[in-house]
Amino acid sequence: MTRRKIAMIVCDILLLNASYIIAMALRFEGNIDPQIFKVYLNNAIIITIIKLTVFYFFKLYKSLWEYASVDELFEVVAASLTSNIIVIGYLTLMSSYLPISVYIMVTLSDMMLIGGHRFIYRAFRRFKNNIFSESGSKRVLIVGAGSAGAMVIKELRNHDALKSKPVAIIDDNRKKIGQSINGVPVVGNRSDIGYICNKMKVDEIIISIPSAKRKQIRDIVDECRKTKCRIRILPGVYELIDGKVSVSKIRDVDIDDLLGREETKLNMEDICGYIKGKRILVTGGGGSIGSELCRQIARFSPGKLIILDMYENNAYDIQNELKKDYKNLNLKIIISSVRDKKKTEEVIRNERPDVIFHAAAYKHVPLMEENPMEAVKNNIFGTLNVVQAADKYDVKKFVLISTDKAVNPTSVMGATKRVCEKIIQSMDKTSSTEFVAVRFGNVLGSNGSVIPLFKKQIAEGGPVTVTHKNITRYFMTIPEACQLVLQAGSMAKGGEIFVLDMGDPIKIIDLARDLIRLSGFEPEIDIPIKIIGLRPGEKLFEEFLLNKERVSKTEHDKIYIEKPLIDGFDGLNMNIQRLRTAVEMGTNEQVMSLLKIMVPTYKTNMYNDDKYMPIKDEVAVTLNQISSHR
Known part of the structure; x- marks a missing residue:
């Protein structure tokens, strides 16, 4: 058992017994009846043990009271009611009676004293943190003045090691502007993000709207990217499986968030x-x-x-x-x-x-x-x-x-x-x-795709290589x-x-810029982008x-x-067998010529198309030559 828990138990013992003295003093207007006081004194040890045991089962000694909130207050109330009901039952069984008014006042006193000293501890911790940890802490802007935003504020305040101070909230609901959550003011809507970050010297933005659609998130991220702040996000409701918000679930904005695609609905x-x-x-x-x-x-x-x-x-x-x-x-x-x-x-x-x-x-x-x-x-x-x-x-x-x-x-x-x-x-x-x-x-992040390549190049300090400034892809x-x-x-x-x-096609050069920014750098300033030209076989779109x-x-x-036109399998299979022969005994050029016959829309850009254009007579001779060697 830690010293802090021992100190808390000792404090509770003193306060629980003080509750009876206070209650009796109030009941008898300062002149405590000796007989009533004797009943209390004879049973004080048992009463204290009963209440401490109930408090233990209600986990009042397992809660981290520097993080205390309304939930912990309910636990104190429930524990106080339960313990006093058990004490009344015990005293009745022992034929030891106290006035009903004393029981009521003791219960109320327990709630105030036991709950009060815990919340005073929390208030002291917050005061100390505000005084001594202001310097060096990150100034955080919260996007979203809902329940998730409130929980994020609470979490940031409860975790000293994060050194994060919520300084303002952004929300598109005009009715919330001018109000505050846990002392943090709601100062504007998404269009004000750039101005607020500059005015309040914000270091980090946390987007805390788990119910928002992907497109809304993308639009908000677009506004946040105009600042030089680090952007983080609370996952969507479909990712928050247990529905609980914690700092461990707040993650950096990634390229998926910029894609803006809604969750797929399946049958x-x-x-x-x-x-x-x-x-x-x-x-x-x-x-x-x-x-x-x-x-x-x-x-x-x-x-x-x-x-x-x-x-x-x-x-x-x-x-x-x-x-x-x-x-x-x-x-x-x-x-x-x-x-x-x-x-x-x-x-x-x-x-x-x-x-x-x-x-x-x-x-x-x-x-x-x-x-x-x-x-x-x-x-x-x-x-x-x-x-x-x-x-x-x-x-x-x-x-x-x-x-x-x-x-x-x-x-x-x-x-x-x-x-x-x-x-x-x-x-x-x-x-x-x-x-x-x-x-x-x-697909984003597949092996060998452009995203892992860009991330590797950014980690190495650049340059990030893009094949063409106008090249686009679907993701x-x-x-x-x-x-x-x-x-x-x-x-x-x-x-x-x-x-x-x-969805909509994305320009690869924009994707490169987004990834550079999400990594905390400025494109062309911290990390250069280099155009290297289309690779063999690559399309612009x-x-x-x-x-x-x-x-x-x-x-x-x-x-x-x-439903495109369908070839008969026999004819297709015949060409496949010719292709097999070309692979076994021919050349790359002959293989590609056969592919052009099998796929008439195939246009090479690695080689000279004229050289491999499937001219009937030449191709027929080539195929016959290959087949004759089988």
Whole structure:
């Protein structure tokens, strides 16, 4: 037991007994009846023990009274009432009686003395902090004059180590301006943030509106970014699972907050219908998208989750995470590549999955430009292996994870993913399996994406490299993308390409500036931005639709369906076999020429298009030469 608790107990003993003397003195107008006083004196020890025991059970000695609030006051009131009722019962049982008025006054006196000395302690602590810790403390502006803002103020005051002093509150509700919360004034609305920060010498801004929509948060952050203050935020209500506000949950504003996308609303019943109790296979299950898919799937209690990945470290990490978070999950990890046709077929034959999510693919555009044969082997041949095995063993549903780069591709990676879309659509025409694709753009924070690269460059002091000042991309978070993939899978009838609503495109150079500011630096002053030119295969902007006239809405406001023209599988398979021959015996140039035949909208920008334009006679000769060597 600490010295502070011992001191508190000793103080309570003195105050509890003082309550009886005060009550009797008031009752008898200063002339205490000796007989009544004797009854009290004979039972004083037992009374004190009873009250201390009740106080202990009400945790009055476990509360940190420097943080005392109304909740602690209620505990004191409840403990005082309970302990005095027990004392009355004890004295009645012992045939020892005190006047009823004394019992009432003792109870009230207990509340005032026991509660009072605790709150005096808190007031002293606050006074001492204000006097001695004013220098060196951060001046904090709170955005949001609601209950969350009030709790943030309380938390900041209660944690001396933070050295944070709330100096003002901002709120868009005009009725609150001029009022105060816990002594902190509400001084204006969001448009006043810059002026207030400058006038009051604010060091840090904390946005405390957990119920706000993402777009509102983005707008507020935009205002805050005009200052040089550090910007922090209280997570949204969907992140505050227990609904409690604490300083540990206040985090720095990150790029997700600037994206301004609202939380995805899912039809849980539909998703449960094809996931719960079913055997689910995720290829590439250790990657950024694959691992998040596994997390989301695990929430819906699958009968068995099978993760196939060629990288053991990724598979090991997601295995440990899922085992920790989902104790009863039936999980199996298989280390293999989808390029291994025999092994892939063996896995599907043995495991008999009901649903396959195919996320295994090479995705880095510049690397695949340098290694087109490897892109074809993994993305096209690997997909074909999984598709044919799924068809052979009557998998109910097959969901291909595709990309916006498959639309009018300018890269090898995009062209291979477009071929993958053609494979699943053509196979769907003849198979009992429902084959579908889900197409979306960039996801924030995925392995090898621009966000981790920018963060690394900022940590190294710059420069932050941007390929073109006008380049734009669509972004969504990894969890949102995977949730929409699961939702699209529940809608699948077979043959569809589901297109996810990615919102508005974002200029990459603006993204770089935002990340620099969020890291506490000024773009071009502290951290330079360098334009390095478009990389091989890279577009200035991405597209999602091959044919806008063939798009239809779904019941979900963020999911659309595109139904492009479908090639017959036999003709497509013939070209795939030619592609296989070119990979085995040909050159990169021949592989790319075949890709241009298979994907007529594919335009290279790494090489001279004229050199690889699929002229009928020349290509035919090339293919015949390759085929003759088989």
